[in-house]
Amino acid sequence: MRPDLAIRAALAHLVLIVGALFVLLPFVWMLLTSIRKPEAVFTAGFNPIPDEFHGVENYSHALSQSPLLQFMGNGVIVCAAILALQLIFALPAAYALAKLNFRARPLVFALVLLGLTVPQQVTALPIYMGLAGIGMLDTYFALMLPFSLSVFAIFLFRQFFKSFPDEIIQAARLDGFTEFEILIRIMVPSARPAIAAFAVFSITSHWNDLYWPLVVTTSPEHATPPLGMMIFRDQETGSNYGALMAGATIITAPLVIAFLIAQRQFVRGITMTGVK
Template sequence: MPIAKPVIKALNILGLIVLVAVFAIPFVWMISTSLKSYTETVLFPPKWIPDAIQWENFAKAWNSGPFLKYFINSVLVSVGILVMQFSTIIFAAYAFARYRFKGDRFLFGVTMVTLMIPGQLIFLPVYLLLSKWGLLNTLWALILPFSSSAFGIFLLRQTFKQVQEELLEAARLDDAGEWTIIRKIMVPMARPTLVTFALFSFIAHWNDYFWPLVMTTTDAARTLPIGIAKIREVDGGSAWHILMAGNLILVIPILIVFFIAQRQIIKAFVYSGVK
């Protein structure tokens, strides 16, 4: 029996190593390929470390199209969606968490059902509506359809429900209105949850390829994932080193945002409410 614990510990460590390798190896391979010459990308067996680092791959990827425009569009779309979502999910989650009204469970159920509907299923009516409004080939076509989030409402509602009612009653006794309670009590306490949701939303819309492809046809409103896909046209689609350099450009902002927000994300997962 004493041998069992070391064996279990060793198996756990081995499992973690395998899990990390599964997720890390593709990313390391992307970095390695982005720094190689074309000849090294087609060698077999493959080389992990290039003979000479090809920094010009990033310049070629950046100059393969209006990448600055794509980058600015991606920032505007991702941040614009977050602003719109925060302006809706905070109040909706507060209402569902702290109020009881006729039909509240039904409305919350309908909200949750929308999580099961893929965007590919509803894009056609949304496309026709945006076309009627004259918003195709604009950034609004990429922002408005995501101006709220059922997942965000659910996540924030669960956090708001953990706040003790006594705390809110004490605030009301001090003549605090609902807006003050939301702004000075609920939102600060839910900051880790908000940061976590913001990261998930940012990653999802920063990497979104389908929606910009459907809603835009010109570079004026297209985002980085569309630009990365166009790199395939370089050298007849065989420039894997250039394509990987473009993918690394796409990933770097996500990594920066994650490292900035990681402390709040950890707090969100260990948060247990106000005691």
């Protein structure tokens, strides 16, 4: 390799490493705090490695004093159901916008783009009033309803399907495939990287969502992980930071594991602009 190219590559990697350290620093500090004694969290001086390991006590306290596993179970149910509903609605809509010719297609796509600009807080009040009117507050249904249709998913899959060769679809139609069979048997398998990428975005967003569960949930039985951490914080009166960080580590770990499992597909889904 030429010396100037080697220097550029080294500088680029150095910048990436520094950026990664800034991103990872809060998580590393969370892990280190979760194994400290409560009185050692605010000691004077900078000592990243604790003098005394207190992780067993902190993690045991976090699991025994608050039903974190129940909160995580609620998060799994809500995130999985939301993702399934989003895929059920978004994949057919994206295929129609990408590969079917109908008069209102430009208008529908414009509405999808417009939907991307509407923040969640704008629709929160009418949805809340509707749920209150039918007596469905403090239920899993209330936690899932606003997110069952994702315009971002429609846009993402539409862009992916747009690059799929029309010749393959035409050949499938000549073979007698219906549009639904083309979607299920041809388009969806080819869109696995895009589905994996969207799944990471969706699960991360709704697992970490505090705003909507705080609005529609009133009992700990339906609390999601962030809301459960608020309940745990109130029980701890904000003093036992070691146990609090242990609880935060417990509810963060599934996201990290899920991303590591789907990392390759996630990167492909983000970077691919077509099929080979």
